Amino acid sequence: MEIWLENVNKFYGSKQALKEINLTIPQGMFGLLGRNGAGKTTLMKVLAALLPADGGEIDICGVPVGNAGKVREMTGYLPQDFSMYGNMTVYEAMDYLGVLSGLSKKERKERIPVLLERVNLQNNQRTKVKAMSGGMRRRLGIAQAILHDPKVLIVDEPTAGLDPEERVRFRNLLSEIAGERIVILSTHIVGDIEATCENIAIMDRGEIVYNGTVSELLSLAEGNIYTADISRMELPQVKKQYVVTGMLTQSDHVTVRFLLKNPLQEVFAGAKACEVNVEDAYMYLMYRERGDEACFSPC
Amino acid sequence: MFFTMLKKECGQYLKNPAYYIFLLCMAVFYISQMGTFEAPLKPQPNMEYTGTARSSDEKSIMENALQEMLQDYENNSYTTYPVGFYKQVILDDEEQEQVKDCILRISGVTEQELDEIYKKMKAELEEISQNAQAQGVAAPMPDYDISVREDISFEEFKEELKKIDKLLGGGSNYSEKNLQFCYVPATYEQAKQEYDSILNEDRVTNAYARLFCDYMGILLAILPVFLAVTRALQDRKAKAEQVIYMQKASSTSIILSRFLAAVFVTIIPVILLSCSTLLPAVYFAKGMGVKSDLLAFVKHIGFWLLPTVLVCLSVGFFLTELTDSAVAILVQGVWWFTSLNAAGNLVGHVGWNLMPRFNAVGSNWIYQQIRGQLMRNRWLYTGVALLLVFLTVIVFQQKRKGVFTGVGTMLGNRKGKQEA
Known part of the structure; x- marks a missing residue:
């Protein structure tokens, strides 16, 4: 189970956001580090089939990224600024997204409480989304992203704006979730990578400038x-x-x-x-x- | 699974404050326009008043309009429909003088003669009123003792009345489009025929269902667009777009469930509202020994109002998905306003108008004449709505793949700068 990218490019008009990206992402936590504007979000969206690449090949666990339907089935995605309809409660938001994920009523009834407990939102099932703090929303975001038990989890800048305590909790949560999945963590915060990932890539100006383990980077x-x-x-x-x-x-x-x-x-x-x-x-x-x-x- | 999505989407509308404003508008409009149920009066051979029949005789039209103008002038109360809705206009002294001058010109009487006519009418009314009280019956309104000039042409007459219509702000009974025909006192036979037609051909409920569709069609050609726009913008407003895009459900299921849920939550209250006219109509029919058509309102809502709702919602969904803005409200508003003012007459105006008009109880013979065109009109709008829904699915699908980012975004070229 792995994700590989070969010579992937992406342009916004004349601006090249991704340049000849070659990358292999193995199972477990994978960190994507880079400054703001390095191209991380673009790469995340391309992997999530939310943006088409302008060349190159991408394979998500044996499925070409062009097969968007299949990719969505096996991928969970937490965008940078995740939110849901403010008038929904936590449970309703999960239930709504569960329906859109094709889960049966029984599956939703079984999984939602378990996941909310896992992200420590079990006591907030009736809290409206609009009343949630940033940290709570991110935790809800993670819960919804793994609701359909995806093989791949893409998490874009999940700790930005969180207080130190929430950040540590969130990192630990991601590490726990990783297990048998591929979790791609995109961040510009070095501490997040240091605490959670062994395999990392560093991006700058749309290019992969480093791809290897943390210990190799240190050496x-x-x-x-x-x-x-x-x-x-x-x-x-x-x-x-x-x-x-x-x-x-x-x-x-x-x-x-x-x-x-x-x-x-x-x-x-x-x-x-x-x-x-x-x-x-x-x-x-x-x-x-x-x-x-x-x-x-x-x- | 689609049914579950549909239920969830209905729930979304029920949580939307805009939906309750929509319901309130609908109820207020219904009460103000339809009012309480008025049963048709059975014509009696000995009654002077036995209803009206439509006439396109120019002389009758002119006499009718003159009679109406005299009464309006005396009461200084003019009824107009500037945008299709009722409005009472009261003129100042100078403007009243202009109306008076017009009456003098088209009738050829002098000012003193006109005063005499009013005095005579007043005396007549008093006498009639006393007689009516003594006999315990309603007093019929007599005509003013006046006629249009013998030498006035219909064209000249229309020109004179056009000035008064302009003075009243347009949409009055003196506008050119309202001078195409008039209602003249029907003979007993004509009135009886109309009454029998309501009972036997329309089975009472069908006659009222047409009037219901006429009024509600006006409202349903504009209000649902607000529901569609607020729902289609909700993902963006809540920053939930990408999460929704990432779900397994197909674009067709997502758009169709939202659209059909909107149709459902719009039509159900209309059906419920129709019951307040249906029930007294059924009761009246039963009293007259007529087996009423219980499904008349549902059938009329289905083929008459549903296409209006479909097209209004589909314009809302399509333009909002396409532009990520509320421009659909403006577009639908312009369309609505144009259609409303395009109605040449209020009973039987269909053509290709978004809002077919039939502002009458009965007149089955007119309905039979326009039925074919009404069906063609409704099928056209159903087709337009389905096409727009199909295009909405395509736009949504392209946005989901990141191929299309919305016309507004593309024009602003903002997305490209933000993404990297």
């Missing part, structure tokens, strides 16, 4: 990440010479975390090589791909 940046305590006066100089990925200001000095602009670059006295985290590795990769531009883009 790419190994030996290139340093930390040092410097005075505030020295900070501008350090920022100029290196790519600063983090800093902690403490009274008169600053603890900076930075990466080398190239492996041969000299490191100043007092700087020590440190353990690489996914954020460092991501920044390293983006710097390698895009040079100085990467340093000014939020990620």
Whole structure:
């Protein structure tokens, strides 16, 4: 059970949103990381048969994506800004979508309470959708996406706008759901990937710039990440010479975390090589791909 | 499964506040236009008034209009239908003078003679009223002792009345289209024939069903579009579009269930409302020893009003899916307004009009003349509605695949910028 894409392109007018995408997505959690506007949502929609690709081949667990009906049957999708009719209760929304998914009354009656319990909405069955918080809506979104027990679950930016507690809960929920499925998690938040995915792809400007495991990504940046305590006066100089990925200001000095602009670059006295985290590795990769531009883009 | 979808969609309409506004409008319109049930009066040979018969005799039309104008002028109360609905117009002194001048011109009498005519009428009325009270019967309204000029042509007459119609804001009884025929006192035989026709040919209920369809057709040619537009925009408004698109159900099932549910929740209240005319009509028929047609209203609603509802809803669904906007309300509104004002006469105007008119109880002979055209008209609109539903399914399907993003979006070219 896997998803593969071969030379997939997508254009919006003259703008190319996806460029020659080649990717294989195995079973389990798969993270798709990239800054805003990198093309993640477009790729998610193409995989969900909500947008047609302008070339290339896509196969979803043995079904060509052109067979939209079949793809919909085996795919659950949680869009970036999920919502349902505000006048419906949680249960009604699930029941309505269950009917549209072709579930029988018996199946709906059995599955809906189980899923609502799984996403911790069992006590909110009568809550109107319009009265739900962002986190609750996302959980409802997940419940509806797996209502018909799909092989593939596509989740687009699910944690954006959630508070830290909700975010952790949501990540755990996704990991639990993954099991025998393919779960594609698209996000621009590195922490989400770090906590849940082993296999990842990184997108930038419509291209896949990295495809592999998290540990391989970390090893790419190994030996290139340093930390040092410097005075505030020295900070501008350090920022100029290196790519600063983090800093902690403490009274008169600053603890900076930075990466080398190239492996041969000299490191100043007092700087020590440190353990690489996914954020460092991501920044390293983006710097390698895009040079100085990467340093000014939020990620 | 489709039946379950249909039920769910009906539930969606029942949760929509717009639906209850629709019901309220329908009830208010019905009460204000149809009013209470008025049974047809059985003509009596000794009665002076035995109803009316239609006449296209120019002399009769002119005399009739002059009589009406005199009465309207005296009461300073003019009935008009500027957009097909009743309106009472009251003129100021200067405008009343213009009406008076018109009366003088078309009758050829002097101002003093006109005053005498009014005085004579007043005296006559008093006498008639006293006699009627003594005999305990209703007093018939006498005619004014006046005639149109001998030398006035019908064209000249119409030109004069056109000015008064303009003064009244249009849609009055003096407009050219309302001067095509008039109703003259029917002979006893004519009135008896009409009465018998209501009882025997229309079996009472059919005569009232036509009047019901005439009134409700006006409303059902515009109001359902609001239901269609609000439902079709609901996905977008609730940001539920993509989730709906991702479901297994086919585009045909989704659109058809929404459409048929809208038809259902529109037609059922109409049928229920019709009962308030059907029941007294059945009761009256029973009293007259006539076996009424119990299904008359349902049949008329089915072949007369249903196509109107179908086309109105399908315009709403199609244009909303196509444009992702409420432009359908504007389009249907223009269509409705044009159709309403296109009616040359209110009894038997059909043609290809969206709203066939039959504003009368009875007149079965007119109905028999227009029946063929009415059927053709209704089949045409049913066909148009089915075509629009089919096109709506195609548009929905293309949007679902991301091939089409709606005319508004494409024109604005916003989607492309947002997606990446």
